Amino acid sequence: MAGKEIVLSVQDLSITYLTRRGRLQAVSHVSFDLHRGETLALIGESGCGKSTLNFGLMRLLPKNANTETGKIVYTDRAGQKIDVLALNTRSLRKFRWSECAMVFQGAQNSLNPVIHVRDMIYDTAKAHGLNNRSEVRERALELFRKVRLDPERVFNSYPHELSGGMRQRVLIALGLLLNPQVVIFDEPTTALDILTQRSILNVLRDLKEELGFSSIFISHDLAVAAEIADTVATMYAGEIVEMGPVNDIFYEPRHAYTLGLMEASPRLSVGREELDGIPGSPPDLVELPTGCKFHIRCPFAIESCKTTQPPLEQASIGHIVACYKSSEVLERGKELRSVSSTARVARLS
Amino acid sequence: MGAIPFRRTDQPVSQPSLWSLSKKLLRSVYRSYIFRVTVQGILTLWVVTTCTFYMIRKMPNNPIEVKIDEFQTKQNLTYEEARSKVAGLFDYDPDAPFIEQYTDYMGNLVQGDLGRSITTGRTPVSQQIAKYLPWTLFAVGLGLLISFVIGMIAGAAMAYWRGTVFDNVMTAFASISYGIPDFVIAFMILLIGGIQLELFQVGDYIGSVDPEIKAGFNPEYIRSLLQHVLLPVTTYVLASVGGWMLTMKSSTISTLGEDYITVAHARGLSQRRILFGYVGRNAMLPLMTRLAISVGFVLSGSIIIEYIFIYPGLGKYLFEMTGKRDYTTIQGIFLVTSAAVVISNILADLLYGVLDPRVRVGSK
Numbered sequence: 020m021a022g023k024e025i026v027l028s029v030q031d032l033s034i035t036y037l038t039r040r041g042r043l044q045a046v047s048h049v050s051f052d053l054h055r056g057e058t059l060a061l062i063g064e065s066g067c068g069k070s071t072l073n074f075g076l077m078r079l080l081p082k083n084a085n086t087e088t089g090k091i092v093y094t095d096r097a098g099q100k101i102d103v104l105a106l107n108t109r110s111l112r113k114f115r116w117s118e119c120a121m122v123f124q125g126a127q128n129s130l131n132p133v134i135h136v137r138d139m140i141y142d143t144a145k146a147h148g149l150n151n152r153s154e155v156r157e158r159a160l161e162l163f164r165k166v167r168l169d170p171e172r173v174f175n176s177y178p179h180e181l182s183g184g185m186r187q188r189v190l191i192a193l194g195l196l197l198n199p200q201v202v203i204f205d206e207p208t209t210a211l212d213i214l215t216q217r218s219i220l221n222v223l224r225d226l227k228e229e230l231g232f233s234s235i236f237i238s239h240d241l242a243v244a245a246e247i248a249d250t251v252a253t254m255y256a257g258e259i260v261e262m263g264p265v266n267d268i269f270y271e272p273r274h275a276y277t278l279g280l281m282e283a284s285p286r287l288s289v290g291r292e293e294l295d296g297i298p299g300s301p302p303d304l305v306e307l308p309t310g311c312k313f314h315i316r317c318p319f320a321i322e323s324c325k326t327t328q329p330p331l332e333q334a335s336i337g338h339i340v341a342c343y344k345s346s347e348v349l350e351r352g353k354e355l356r357s358v359s360s361t362a363r364v365a366r367l368s
Numbered sequence: 369m370g371a372i373p374f375r376r377t378d379q380p381v382s383q384p385s386l387w388s389l390s391k392k393l394l395r396s397v398y399r400s401y402i403f404r405v406t407v408q409g410i411l412t413l414w415v416v417t418t419c420t421f422y423m424i425r426k427m428p429n430n431p432i433e434v435k436i437d438e439f440q441t442k443q444n445l446t447y448e449e450a451r452s453k454v455a456g457l458f459d460y461d462p463d464a465p466f467i468e469q470y471t472d473y474m475g476n477l478v479q480g481d482l483g484r485s486i487t488t489g490r491t492p493v494s495q496q497i498a499k500y501l502p503w504t505l506f507a508v509g510l511g512l513l514i515s516f517v518i519g520m521i522a523g524a525a526m527a528y529w530r531g532t533v534f535d536n537v538m539t540a541f542a543s544i545s546y547g548i549p550d551f552v553i554a555f556m557i558l559l560i561g562g563i564q565l566e567l568f569q570v571g572d573y574i575g576s577v578d579p580e581i582k583a584g585f586n587p588e589y590i591r592s593l594l595q596h597v598l599l600p601v602t603t604y605v606l607a608s609v610g611g612w613m614l615t616m617k618s619s620t621i622s623t624l625g626e627d628y629i630t631v632a633h634a635r636g637l638s639q640r641r642i643l644f645g646y647v648g649r650n651a652m653l654p655l656m657t658r659l660a661i662s663v664g665f666v667l668s669g670s671i672i673i674e675y676i677f678i679y680p681g682l683g684k685y686l687f688e689m690t691g692k693r694d695y696t697t698i699q700g701i702f703l704v705t706s707a708a709v710v711i712s713n714i715l716a717d718l719l720y721g722v723l724d725p726r727v728r729v730g731s732k
Contacts, residue, residue, distance in 0.1 A: 079634055115636040123634075128627035133649050133724055142645065146637045177725040193635075 025094060026200050026233045027053040027076070027119075032089030034068075034075045034257075043304045045071040045084070047257045053201065053233050060236045060248030060265070062280065064301055068257035069237045073203045076235070077121055078103065078111060093118060096200065117147050120194040122187075124206035124237075129190055130178035136189055137174050143196055155196075162192035165229070166222050184215035188222065195230065202234045208243060220246060241284045245269055250337075253277045256302050256312035259331070263338030272352050273334050273345035275317045282355065311342070319344040319351075405717070409710040416706045417477070417699070421470055424698050430462040431486045431693040460486045460695075473699070482703070483696040487689070493700035497682065501667065501704075503576060504674070504681035507597050508666045511604030516659060518605070519612020524648065526613065527620030538613065545610025551672040554603045558676070573599050576680045600677045604670055608662075615658065620651040653724050660716030664709030668701070 034046040046068045053059055061069045074080050076091060091103040095118060106114055123129045131139060137156070144155040156174070163170035166188040178186060187207060194202050204223070208216040220243065227234065238244045244251055245265060252262040253276060261274035272278045279297040299316040302308050308315060314324040324343055331341045342348060397403050429437075432454055439450035476483055482493040522542075526535045562570040577583070578592045623629065624647060632642045671683035678684070682701060689697040721727060 077634055079630060112636045112638070115634055117636065121631075121634045123627060123631055129631045131628045131632070131646050131650070132726055133653075134645065138645075142632075142637055142641060143635045146635065146641065179726045190631075 023054040023056065025052045026055050027094075028090075028092045029053075029076070030090045030092070032072070032075060032091065033087040034071055034080065035085050035087055036071075036081075037083045037085065038305065041305045044307060045257050045304060046075060048088075049254075049257075049259050051252060051259065051262065053235065055200075056227075056231050056233055057249050058227065058234045058236055058247055060238060060244035060251045061254055062238060062241060062244050062251060063254035064239065066301055066304075067254045069254055070205055071257075072254070073121070073205055073235060073237060076103070076203065077115055077119060078106075079121075093201070113147065116143060116194075116199065117197040118199055119201040119203065120197070120199040121203040121205065122190050122194045122207045124209050127183060127186065127210065130186060132178055134177075136176050136178065136181075139193065140174070140196060143193060147197055149197075159192065159196060162195055163189075165226060166192050167218070168192070184211055184219065187211060187215075187219055191219075191222065191226070195226065195232070198230070198232075200232055202232050204234055204236045206237050206239070208238075208240070216243070223247060241269075241280060253280065256304065256307065258312065258341070260313070260342070261338075261340040263334070263340075267335065267338045270356070271335075271338075271349055273338070273340040273349050274313075274342045275319045275344065275348050276313050278348050278352050278355075279316075281352075319347055405714045409707075409714065412710055413703065413706055417474075417703055418470075420699060420702045421473065422466075424693075424695055425466065425469075427693065429693055431460060431695065432458060432462055434691070434693050435487070458486055459490060473696075477703075482700040485689075485694055485697045487692045487694045488697075493697050496685070496697060497700055497704055500680060500682045500685045503679060504667065504683060506593075507600045507674070507679060507681060508604060508670055510597065511601040511608070511670075512662055512666055514601065515605045515609045516612055516662075519609050520616050520652070520655075522609075523613040523616025524620045524643075524651065526617045527624060527651075528643075530617075530621065539617070542610035542613040542617075545606055545608075546614060547610075548607065550603055550607035550670060551676060553606050554599075554673055554676045557599060557603060574678045596679070600670070600673050600679050603673050603677075612655070615655055616651065619654050620647060623647050623651040626650070649723065653720070656716055656720050656723065660712045660719075661709065663716075664712040665705070667708040668705040 029052075030050050032046060032049045033044070036043040036045055049068075049072060051059065061072070063069055071080070071084070075084075075086060080086070086104060089104075093101040093103055093114075095101060101114065101118075103111075103114065130136070137159075140159045141152060141155060144150075149155055160170040160174060163173055168185060168188050173181065173185065173189060178189075181189065191207070207223075208219050211219065224247065226232075236244065236247055248265045250262065251265050251268040252259045253268070253274060254260070255276045261268065261272070261277050268277060269281070272281060276297070283296050297316055302312055302315065308325075309328075310326050311317070311320070311324045311329055314320040317324065319342075321343065329341045329343045331339045332345075334340045334345060432451075435454045435457065436447065436450045439445050439453055440447060443450075445453070473483060482497070484490045484492050485496060488496070522538060526538050526542075529535055558570060561567045562573075573596060575596055577589065577596055581588050581592050583589055629642065629646055632646045637646075668683060668686070671687050673679070674681040674684035675687050686698065686701045689701070
């Protein structure tokens with residue numbers, strides 16, 4: 020992706036929640052660049068800060084959240100740089116959806132149950148100054164066709180008259196209505212059955228090719244991430260611990276946590292019954308451990324992991340990792356892969 | 369050989385007979401929503417009428433005894449004297465068998481006749497109800513309207529700014545309003561506002577209208593109407609607005625937490641559109657049932673409020689007639705009230721379908 024222009028640049032972003040127990044560090048010092056047409060997949064366990072990060076990017080966080088440090092710079096089509104965190108209410112409203120849209124998880128509840136799908140389309144268009152209804156309608160029908168829905172029927176339906184997969188497609192079409200440059204997909208396939216999931220992924224891939232938007236794709240499903248992403252970032256306890264091109268991450272993981280995630284996913288093509296999970300549970304985000312946040316659960320951990328935090332370092336081109344034992348992890352990954360290489364290839368292809 | 373036909377062509381196709389057509393029609397009528405709720409409603413009213421018919425006659429005393437008592441104490445008559453006097457006044461035989469009274473009453477009722485009042489010179493009950501009902505509709509209806517609108521807006525605002533001083537103050541007020549019974553509020557207004565602080569002349573505000581002003585569509589009459597309805601309405605609103613506020617607040621809070629509200633914000637919709645089209649419309653839904661019940665009970669008025677402010681509504685009349693054991697009148701008022709509750713519930717069902725497409729009635 021190097022060489023392409025940067026659409027969204029996040030620098031040193033930290034987000035905390037004020038809770039009864041104290042300050043909860045949901046996202047800490049996250050930096051990344053999203054290039055034009057690139058898909059960045061964020062992977063990690065539940066509660067690792069993926070969703071908070073994305074809500075933060077659109078400034079949709081609840082009132083008790085606080086963006087402590089960092090900068091979010093968005094470059095629009097005219098080359099104008101927009102500092103998202105400095106936008107006032109009015110410009111923020113304009114920025115949302117027309118520049119950066121979001122497809123939420125749980126399509127069941129993302130649509131207003133008491134109004135027609137068409138009214139949600141018109142509402143969105145009207146909020147951004149598009150008052151010509153027939154034009155908006157044409158655009159919506161075209162998008163519905165692209166996401167493989169029966170356009171006329173869906174356009175005039177209520178949300179409850181559509182199936183889960185159909186609603187997810189409606190959301191995707193709604194997200195693309197204003198032709199945004201960046202679309203955030205927050206686990207768009209999580210609540211769907213495997214066949215619907217597959218067809219949604221196909222739709223997404225085609226749309227991306229056709230419309231050329233950049234996207235951030237949140238998933239805890241590695242197979243999905245591997246399929247859709249150009250770049251993968253692993254998040255743990257609110258930090259990006261490893262980020263790199265999709266093949267690097269999946270074939271040559273260098274962070275113990277990434278490797279653990281790989282080993283924890285099931286493979287259909289291999290006869291082995293037992294999976295290696297990662298022992299323990301994610302750390303308490305109110306009282307974070309010192310050093311590397313993963314050291315408690317890490318089989319590679321050494322003394323220095325407990326006291327000092329490993330910095331993010333360049334491992335290969337475009338591949339960064341924050342792990343003192345990255346070369347051992349890499350070796351171990353290779354060993355494991357040689358055991359089940361056929362299986363993994365089958366999975367990733 | 370072609371495909372086997374489903375119906376052999378050598379047999380004549382039978383025309384649908386009149387019988388099967390009417391059977392079809394009957395079935396569709398039976399299945400229709402309106403038919404079902406109408407039957408249900410009529411059944412409900414029959415049960416209510418029967419129960420009240422039995423129960424009011426089981427109350428101690430009867431109209432004759434009450435009147436005899438009254439004569440005895442007021443005019444210092446002996447029981448016998450009073451009894452003979454009363455016997456000529458009333459056309460009611462308390463010793464008639466219950467079942468006979470019941471069949472008589474029901475027979476008249478199915479013909480649309482509510483009967484005649486026992487104690488007030490045999491005036492038709494329907495006429496009495498028509499006389500008192502407008503006052504109640506005006507006072508309680510106005511009160512309900514004001515209370516509902518204020519409750520909606522305040523409740524939504526409390527949810528929107530929850531945790532702020534505004535929310536805390538309003539929640540405290542709402543809880544107090546919810547907790548204090550209406551008659552206590554009525555007495556407080558009269559005793560503290562009218563007598564202790566002398567903010568107003570109590571006499572000018574109780575009753576129906578100033579009898580010296582000619583009834584009609586003129587400014588003085590309307591002013592007098594509003595002046596006399598002010599205290600009952602204020603009391604009703606103060607006593608009921610808290611319930612609306614609290615219900616609306618909790619309903620709004622849960623709606624605000626819904627995903628589609630976050631999505632609406634993400635879509636860049638205007639605050640106004642989100643507030644009315646997304647939050648308001650969804651938060652209102654759970655309140656519709658409650659509203660329907662309240663609308664139904666408008667007719668029976670607020671008995672004690674009307675009584676305290678000497679407001680000539682149906683509630684006060686019911687109270688008086690209960691004292692006199694005027695069976696037919698009590699029965700008539702109960703019937704009209706329950707009919708109102710039944711009908712407003714049906715309307716609420718239909719309205720709910722309009723507001724919430726998910727439960728649209730009649731859809732399969």
